[in-house]
Amino acid sequence: MRKLVLIIVVFFGVTACKTNPFTGKKVLNFYPNSQIFPMAFAQYDQFLTENNVVEGGADAQMITKVGQRISSAAERWLSANGYPGYLKDYKWEYNLVKDKTVNAWCMPGGKIVFYTGILPITQTETGVAVVMGHEVAHALADHGAQRMSAGTLQQVGAVAGNIAIKDEQTRNTFNQAYGLGSTVGLMLPFSRSHETEADRIGLQIMAIAGYDPAEAAELWKRMKANSGGQAPPEFLSTHPSNDTRIANLTAWAPLAREEAIKFGVTTFQ
DSSP states (O other), X not given: OXXXXXXXXXXXXXXXXXXXXXXXXXXXXXXXHHHHHHHHHHHHHHHHHHSOBOOSSHHHHHHHHXXXXXXXXXXXXXXXXXXXXXXXXXXXXXXXXXXXXXXXXXETTTEEEXXXXXXXXXXXXXXXXXXXXXXXXXXXXTHHHHHHHHHHHHHHHXXXXXXXXOOHHHHHHHHHHHXXXXXXXXXXXXXXXXXXXXXXXXXXXXXXXXXXXXXXHHHHHHHHHHHTTOOOOGGGSSSOOHHHHHHHHHHHHHHHHHHHXXXXXXXXX
């Protein structure tokens, strides 16, 4: 049994690699689009039936407009950089849901939700583009599938430990230590790296879509003010701190403009 677990871990490590087109790096991902997209689409449709979707009006139209501009910009970048057809299985959809939660999210395959509660923070169409670029970037980089892959390996490690350790007390100690250690030492940093990556990719594609990337840092200043400074320490969070994001986005904005200029974009909304 131990050999079987080892073989599984080695197999995943060797075969579960996919290249992120925006970074050129190999990433952990052994869930193909053909498997994960149908599940995500079904969950998204179910969510829409159970929540108050804003069907019309200026805000809902703006969400769709910005989403289409951002996803079109992503497709332009991918085609220009040797990835034509990368988005062929994506089915972009952008919905505004009436809810006071200050949040937005994206499922694999391009299914996006904005809550009305975030609109007072975004304030403008460009502010919406900051958030939209970030959410679209999660979909482009297959972050959902990567998190599922990491979670599977985390479970395999737990199983291997429980098989290898015969003493019940030692096994209980292992489970407690492994649960905390793998979460704080692996899963949370993994999630934070995804958020940082989505910030950078999102900044780039919002600029190509004609939105001012300098607005990203300003939006996160408003997010920080809205939170009232209430946040866990960064190492215990799934997201980088507000201050880290503001510093990163400020530094990356000129680079995003330079990338947009390559696509003929010289003025920004």
